[in-house]
Amino acid sequence: MQPETRQQLIAQIRSHLANETTAMSDAVFTNPVTAYASNERLELERQTLFRNFPLLLGLSCQLPDPGDYLTDDYSGTPLLLVRQPDGTLAAFINACGHRGAPIAEGTGNKKSSFTCPYHAWTYALDGQLLRIPGEAGFADINKHEYGLRPIPVVEKYGMIWVIPNPAKGVEAIDIDDYLGGLAQEYKSFSFEGYHHFATRLIEPKINWKMGIDGFLETYHLRVLHPKTVGPLYHTNLATSDAFGFNHRMVAVRKTFAEVSDDAELEKDFLQHTIELYTLFPNTMFVYQMDHLEVWRLFPSDNNPNQCKMVLSMYTPEPVSGDSAQRHWDNNLRLALDTVEAEDLPLGEKMQRGYRRGNPKEVTYGRNEPALAHFHRSLEQAMGLPDR
Ligand code: FES
Ligand SMILES: [Fe+2]
Structure with a gap:
């Protein structure tokens, strides 16, 4: 990440912390529940997003x-x-x-x-x-x-x-164009030097987009994750920046406010935040402290009510020796456990309602700007009418 970007984000986060605010979209956005549960919508997604986009x-x-x-x-x-x-x-x-x-x-x-x-x-x-x-x-x-x-x-x-x-x-593929201004940021991460630790697949009974939605707001952290990630991060506080169809959301660790010196924060930015990039259309790129999680979401064959979540974990150093192996096994387990034990059981109950048309619409608040951006981008990419 370029130093100017970090400085801007630090200023935004300080302001949100001081005022108890978060990044906001212009308006509440709603989505018909059929976007998550209809065969027609899934077919359109398969023919466009999963065939013609990078x-x-x-x-x-x-x-x-x-x-x-x-x-x-x-x-x-x-x-x-x-x-x-x-x-x-x-x-x-x-x-x-x-x-x-x-x-x-x-x-x-x-x-x-x-x-x-x-x-x-x-x-x-x-x-x-x-x-x-x-x-x-x-x-x-x-x-x-x-x-x-x-x-x-x-x-x-x-x-x-x-x-x-x-x-x-x-x-x-013109990937720099597709990244919509994120190219320099990705260049600065030097992922060329990273190492693949492991890839795991889970197949929850939720629509693939719901799997992405779970990453795109911090509004639920304290409520759904009171014992795991809830205590570590601020709830309902994040930055939001769009890059074409892609998006960057920065969530904030509680430790952030303990550092009063901006220069120190800039140096240790990743120690005190977590970067969640939506790489359109189906990838969550979760960059934190000392490793990278890439979550790729796919619809299960012809089933809008089930998806494949593919988690790959990458580390900056090769993992060698028993204790490093154990450390990263634990990290991988933790990443999966939070999602599998807390997000997905509730998501599967929600999806059962969506299948039956309940509720008719889902609502993304102004405090959930990444969700509105994601779903609007999908509609635009598929050529659905503006609304
Ligand atoms: S040799 Fe490949 S299908 Fe026959
Ligand atoms: Fe969650």
């Missing part, structure tokens, strides 16, 4: 070496990322040109090629089809047309985005 897939450290690969099915399109011998990244639809079997599973490293598990067609790391066993049976086809289908991918600031739609053309 989705954050992870950090560069997950594929450091040539031949490293990573598969990802969460968006509804099977994706394959491969680190090339020249160090660049390529992304493909993970489907064999023969009959569509996935040619790779999970993560790993391939020296030079992928072999399909069905009939052993073989592909180079750059997606070209190299070999067809019993090739005489396919004498009529043009092998060049049967390579893996590339999709747009960009790697910048130690982060990786893809657009799952091959029709977009591989040059389609």
Whole structure:
């Protein structure tokens, strides 16, 4: 984060603390509950947001070496990322040109090629089809047309985005433009040097957007989390800044007010705050103290009432030795426990109401500006009428 940004945020937070205020939007915003529970809305989201927008897939450290690969099915399109011998990244639809079997599973490293598990067609790391066993049976086809289908991918600031739609053309991502002014901030974080600790999946019975909503206000902290995060952070106090469809919210630890010297606060800003970035459309990027949590939210297949929450935790230093391992295991457990034990059980009850149309509308207060920005951005991105 640039020093000027920190200084501005410190001034805003000091003012909120002194006046017991929080960042406010212009007006209360309401959303029909069908946005969280209808099949039509989900289908629109799947066809637009999860196909035609850049989705954050992870950090560069997950594929450091040539031949490293990573598969990802969460968006509804099977994706394959491969680190090339020249160090660049390529992304493909993970489907064999023969009959569509996935040619790779999970993560790993391939020296030079992928072999399909069905009939052993073989592909180079750059997606070209190299070999067809019993090739005489396919004498009529043009092998060049049967390579893996590339999709747009960009790697910048130690982060990786893809657009799952091959029709977009591989040059389609201008990520600095997409970050809407956050590019320099992300550059300053030096995520290139981070390390992947672990990734975990949970599948709560809530709409995927409700999973994001839970991060986007501090209004509920004291009430829903009185024993866990509630005592650590100020309730109903946060900054709010929009960057195109993206958003930055800074929540404030109780320790913030104990530091009277601005220069010291500026130096230790992350010790006294937590940065919650919404990276449109489906990622919460939670940056705190000594680590980074990336929560990616996806609708479960064709079900608006269930989602996949994929949590990846990254650390600035590699985790080595038993005590470091235990420390980070505990951190990961804590991140999941708060959400699983406190947010999700209530969320699942709310979602059961949403399915039956209760209430008709949900309301985001002026003190919850990040929520209004998120839901407005979604509507705009999907071409829904302004309201
Ligand atoms: S589906 Fe891949 S070789 Fe047949
Ligand atoms: Fe919560």
